[in-house]
Amino acid sequence: xxxxxxxxLAKQVPDTRNVGKDAMKADGTVNRxxxxxxxxxxxxxxxEQALCIKDKFPGSTITILTMGPIRAAEILREGFYRGxxxxxxxxxxxxxxxxxxxxxxxxxxxxxxxxxxxxxxCGRQAIDGDTAQVGPQVAExxxxxxxxxxxxxxxxxxxxIQIKRRLERGVEVVECPLPLLITVNSxxxxxxxxxxxRLMKYKHSNTLSKRQENxxxxxxxxxxxxxxxxxxxxxxxxxxxxxxxxxxxPTKVKKVDNIVFQSKESKRIEDMDEDISxxxxxxxxxxxxx
Amino acid sequence: xNNICVYCELEEGKISDVxxxxxxxxxxxxxxLKCQLEALLIGHNLEGFEKEIFPYGVDVLYTxxxxxxxxxxxxxxxxxxxxxxxxxxxxxxxxxATSIGRDLGPRVSSxxxxxxxxxCTELEIGDHEEKxxxxxxxxxxxxxxxxxxxxxxxxxxxxxxRPQMATVREGVMxxxxxxxxxxxxxxxxxxxxxxxxxxxxxxxxxxxxxxxKSNIKNAPVIVAGGFGVGSAENxxxxxxLAAMLGGEVGxxxxxxxxxxxxxxxxxxxxxxxxxxxxxxxxxxxxxxQHLAGMQESSLIISINSxxxxxxxxxxxxxxxxxxxxxxxxxxxxxxENTK
Ligand SMILES: Cc1cc2nc3c(=O)[nH]c(=O)nc-3n(C[C@H](O)[C@H](O)[C@H](O)COP(=O)(O)OP(=O)(O)OC[C@H]3O[C@@H](n4cnc5c(N)ncnc54)[C@H](O)[C@@H]3O)c2cc1C
Ligand SMILES: Nc1ncnc2c1ncn2[C@@H]1O[C@H](COP(=O)(O)O)[C@@H](O)[C@H]1O
Numbered sequence: 001x002x003x004x005x006x007x008x009l010a011k012q013v014p015d016t017r018n019v020g021k022d023a024m025k026a027d028g029t030v031n032r033x034x035x036x037x038x039x040x041x042x043x044x045x046x047x048e049q050a051l052c053i054k055d056k057f058p059g060s061t062i063t064i065l066t067m068g069p070i071r072a073a074e075i076l077r078e079g080f081y082r083g084x085x086x087x088x089x090x091x092x093x094x095x096x097x098x099x100x101x102x103x104x105x106x107x108x109x110x111x112x113x114x115x116x117x118x119x120x121x122c123g124r125q126a127i128d129g130d131t132a133q134v135g136p137q138v139a140e141x142x143x144x145x146x147x148x149x150x151x152x153x154x155x156x157x158x159x160x161i162q163i164k165r166r167l168e169r170g171v172e173v174v175e176c177p178l179p180l181l182i183t184v185n186s187x188x189x190x191x192x193x194x195x196x197x198r199l200m201k202y203k204h205s206n207t208l209s210k211r212q213e214n215x216x217x218x219x220x221x222x223x224x225x226x227x228x229x230x231x232x233x234x235x236x237x238x239x240x241x242x243x244x245x246x247x248x249x250p251t252k253v254k255k256v257d258n259i260v261f262q263s264k265e266s267k268r269i270e271d272m273d274e275d276i277s278x279x280x281x282x283x284x285x286x287x288x289x290x
Numbered sequence: 291x292n293n294i295c296v297y298c299e300l301e302e303g304k305i306s307d308v309x310x311x312x313x314x315x316x317x318x319x320x321x322x323l324k325c326q327l328e329a330l331l332i333g334h335n336l337e338g339f340e341k342e343i344f345p346y347g348v349d350v351l352y353t354x355x356x357x358x359x360x361x362x363x364x365x366x367x368x369x370x371x372x373x374x375x376x377x378x379x380x381x382x383x384x385x386x387a388t389s390i391g392r393d394l395g396p397r398v399s400s401x402x403x404x405x406x407x408x409x410c411t412e413l414e415i416g417d418h419e420e421k422x423x424x425x426x427x428x429x430x431x432x433x434x435x436x437x438x439x440x441x442x443x444x445x446x447x448x449x450x451x452r453p454q455m456a457t458v459r460e461g462v463m464x465x466x467x468x469x470x471x472x473x474x475x476x477x478x479x480x481x482x483x484x485x486x487x488x489x490x491x492x493x494x495x496x497x498x499x500x501x502x503k504s505n506i507k508n509a510p511v512i513v514a515g516g517f518g519v520g521s522a523e524n525x526x527x528x529x530x531l532a533a534m535l536g537g538e539v540g541x542x543x544x545x546x547x548x549x550x551x552x553x554x555x556x557x558x559x560x561x562x563x564x565x566x567x568x569x570x571x572x573x574x575x576x577x578x579q580h581l582a583g584m585q586e587s588s589l590i591i592s593i594n595s596x597x598x599x600x601x602x603x604x605x606x607x608x609x610x611x612x613x614x615x616x617x618x619x620x621x622x623x624x625x626e627n628t629k
Contacts, residue, residue, distance in 0.1 A: 016439030101400060127439060131408040133396035136364075140400035145492055146364055148393045162495065167389040169301075170499035176492045250405030250451035254418060254432065257443045259578055264590075264604055268597075271611030277623040279591075279607060288568050288589060289511060289535045290628050 002158050003059030006050045007111060009122035009138070010043035010064050010079065012072040016127050039075045042123030044191035046184040049153055050121050051083045051192065057156070061085045063114065067095060067106055073207050073229050080202040081194035088114075089207060092233040097246030100129075104137035105248065109239040110232065111142060119161070120181040124149060132183070139181035147176050148183045207231040293326040293350075294319055295380040295453070297371060298343065299390050300333045300360065302499055305342060307507070308386035308460040315413060315463040316384055317347035322415050323429060325381070326350060330374060332367055334360035340476050347468030349475070356481040358490055361497060362390050364397060365489040372401045373484045380453045382431050384413075387457035395457050405448035406455040407433035411462055411582070418447055431456065440559045440579045461507050461563035504538055504555055511537025511568045514557055514584070517544035518573020518594065519613050525550050527617045528572060534624060540564065540584075542574045558583035572613045576601025593617070 014035035047064070054060045064079040066072050067090040076087030090110050098106065111120065120139075125132035132148075139146035147163045154162040154173065161180065165172045166187050204211075205227040234244065242248060269275045284290040294316045298309040313329060320327040326349040331339055336353045343351055354370050371394065375383065383398075385391035387409045399406035412434040418427045431454040433446040448454045506512060513532040515525055525539070532539045540557045541550070557564055559579040569587035574580060576592075576599055584590075585604055592605035593616045602608045609616055 014438075016441065099405065100396070101403070101405065104400060129408075129437065130439075131396075132392050133399070133406060133408060136393060136396035137400035140368075140397045146393070146397065147492070148364075149389060167499070170497065172494060172498075173496040174492055174494050250403070250448050251407060251446050252449060254445040254447045256437075257445075259436075259441070259443055264606055266592075266602060266605050266608045269607055269609045271609060271616055271619075273619060273623075276609070276616065276619045277627070279609075280620060280623040281627050283568070284624070284627055289624070 003057050003061070004053055004118045004156065005116055006053060006060060006062045007114060007117050007120045008043070008047050008050050008062060008064045008079070008084065009107060009120060009134070010047065010066050010075055011040045011123075011126045011128075012037050012066065012068050012075045013040045013126050013128040014038075037071065037074070039078050040123055040126045040128075042125060042127075042184060042186050043075075044123075045186055045188045046121045046123045046182075047079060047082060047084065048189055048191040049150065049182070049184050052189075053153065053156060054083065063088065065090065065107065065110060065114075067091070067098075067103060067110075070207060070210065070231075073210065073231075076229050077202060077205055078194075080205060081199045082191060083195065083198065086230070088230045088232055090232050090237075094234040094241065094244050097249065098244065099249035099251045100131050100133040100137060101250055102244055102246075102248040104134050104141055105243045106237070106239065107134070108138050108141035109237040111138070113237050118178045120144075120179070122181070122183050124183045124185050135181060135183035142181070144179050144181055145176050146181045146183070147174055150182045150184045151188045153182075202227070205229055292379060292381040292452075293328050294323070294382040294384070295328040295330055295375070295378065296348075297383070297385045297391065297394065298329050298331045299386050299388060300331070300362070303335075305331075305339065306386060306388065306460070307465065308388060308391075308458070310346060310465045311460070311463040312384045312386065312458060313343065313346035313348060314466040314468070315458070316382075317466075317468045319382065319413065319415060319431075320347070323381075328352065328378070328380065330354075330371065332359050332362075332370055340474070344472050344474045345467045345470045347472050351474055351476050352479055353476060354479045354481050354484065356485075359481065359485075361494060362394075363490075363492055363494065364393055365492065366485045367394055368397045368401065369486065369489050370479070370481070370484045371398050374479065375402060375453060383453040383455045385455070385457045387459040391457045395455060399455050402451075402453070404451040404453055404455055405446075406457070407435060407446045407448075408457050410435045410456045410458050411443075413456060413458070413463075418449060420449070430454070436559060436582060440582055459563060461565075464565075504552075506538045506540055506555060506557070506562055506564060509538035509564075510566055511535045511570075512540045512557075512564055512566045512584075512587070513537055513570045513572065514540035514542065514574060515545050515551065515572045515613070516542040516574030516580075517548060518575070519545060519550060520573070522550045524614060527613070527621075531570070531617050531621055534621060535568070537566070537568070542577075542580050571601050571605070572617065574601055575599050576604070 062084045063086040122135045151166040152164040299306040328350040332354045414432040437444040559582040565586040590605045591607045
């Protein structure tokens with residue numbers, strides 16, 4: 001029985017589902033600091049698909065790769081609690097301002113460095129931009145096929161994989177050779193909860209620099225142990241600097257506007273028989289209905 | 291050269307509405323930019339589709355006809371599109387923000403190294419000045435979309451890379467026949483030349499496409515219910531009113547999440563976009579994500595027990611009251627006045 005090497009792409013995102021009044025600045029831009037940072041929801045569904053494969057083929061390994069600020073190490077830890085084996089934090093000022101194309105270029109270069117993989121699993125889309133572009137773009141840059149909108153992985157063999165896809169108006173079952181990239185929908189099963197033992201084991205895991213900062217974290221094992229999250233910079237991957245960050249991003253944000261809905265002059269009507277009768281007469285007379 | 295190209299999507303042997311909507315938008319952009327409008331149609335048995343496509347003002351229709359190209363599959367459709375774009379160098383390329391377009395678009399943009407903006411709600415032409423370099427870009431595609439869960443609106447541009455690519459959801463642009471007698475030319479592509487054999491490695495084993503249950507998008511009247519409707523039972527009132535007015539029932543996400551009504555009736559940013567003649571919002575508070583899908587309705591009536599519900603700001607008529615009492619009255623007085 002084969003063991004699979006799985007890379008999960010996950011992103012730390014501001015929780016745009018709970019944007020309160022204080023999250024918007026007066027100029028209409030977003031005050032990221034006021035929003036909690038979370039594991040992108042669909043990336044947790046992606047992790048669950050990877051964990052299911054590991055359940056069936058116990059020698060398989062799961063590496064979570066995330067690109068973001070140092071703080072994004074939080075989601076790698078979250079992944080360890082739920083069963084991931086390894087995590088890589090790709091972090092560097094050179095990546096700042098990346099659009100989806102520059103992000104996928106950096107991720108693809110990192111995956112080339114990891115080299116040995118059978119499948120890459122990511123979320124369909126991240127809730128900060130809702131673009132759903134990074135997955136397919138990473139696949140293209142690696143020259144491997146993609147299967148998007150996965151709801152269930154039906155079968156895995158040495159050579160290929162069968163996947164049920166959820167489309168807008170239906171479902172499709174496809175068979176694709178390995179290696180490939182899969183994007184997972186929120187209609188796939190939710191991620192299992194944290195495992196208490198793993199939580200105890202990994203709660204002090206962090207990047208090397210962070211662990212050195214708080215030396216009370218040195219407890220068990222020393223610096224080179226499983227508690228050290230791999231932190232890679234632009235120097236750890238082979239890439240063309242011109243394709244990174246703001247400069248490597250073909251799309252630019254020209255401007256950002258607050259949403260203002262024009263208020264209309266509305267007519268107020270009471271819940272009385274004659275008012276509603278009058279309204280219905282008006283609608284009929286103006287041929288809007290009837 | 292440097293034309294506008296629309297990728298036309300086929301669903302169960304028919305061209306999707308979103309493709310006609312994009313052709314309509316593409317036509318007006320092409321007229322403004324004084325360039326040609328092109329369409330790309332990939333699939334099988336494509337003879338005759340030109341009659342449907344040309345009236346939207348298409349000057350050149352590229353077709354790639356091969357049994358293996360239907361139904362849609364990522365790699366061959368990407369390869370064809372990328373290789374054609376390398377030859378024809380469009381300045382703008384548009385696709386539907388559908389299961390197909392959002393699978394194809396990013397892959398094509400990555401291969402061409404061009405920018406792509408997903409889910410645009412408006413497309414305009416405009417200039418842009420790069421202040422630092424004092425450089426002025428003329429006639430860029432301004433790609434306007436909600437961002438951050440719908441809390442802001444961003445305008446995105448691709449100053450240097452071509453094509454400028456964008457996807458747009460179904461229902462966002464208006465479908466418009468340009469000229470029923472407009473004639474373009476058909477260019478048949480030699481599929482073997484564009485798509486290498488090794489692209490056909492993903493096999494489709496099964497496929498079930500469900501017939502659309504509701505026809506909300508084209509309904510002239512929509513009676514939409516929110517969390518304030520209170521129960522699936524109360525939604526029956528909305529169905530009765532909608533049936534009587536020749537309309538359809540829509541819903542807010544909160545009503546869908548509460549299980550009052552099916553998911554395919556959800557209206558808004560993550561649902562359908564509609565612009566009916568009449569929109570009756572029943573027990574809907576009117577959060578921006580909902581308004582994004584219905585604010586262009588010609589006439590809006592809000593029925594809400596809270597006189598300060600945000601939806602009332604964009605409603606033409608505000609009925610302060612409870613759904614359970616107001617709707618039966620509307621039904622009664624409609625019947626009395628049409629007899
Ligand atoms: C990223 C994102 C995407 C989203 N996409 C969508 C989308 O596509 N579509 C969408 O709709 N939402 C969407 N939402 C959710 C949206 O923010 C709101 O939560 C949702 O629209 C609220 O639905 P509602 O108005 O029915 O419920 P509520 O906000 O709970 O409002 C209920 C209303 O009913 C009134 N009411 C209560 N009882 C009665 C009664 N008996 N008679 C009359 N009135 C009554 C209340 O006064 C209130 O105004 C999205 C949210 C996010 C974060
Ligand atoms: N910075 C990132 N680091 C790791 N994975 C990412 C990153 N950005 C996007 N992804 C992956 O790509 C998917 C789609 O993201 P997006 O195109 O931004 O909607 C996400 O669900 C993640 O799996």
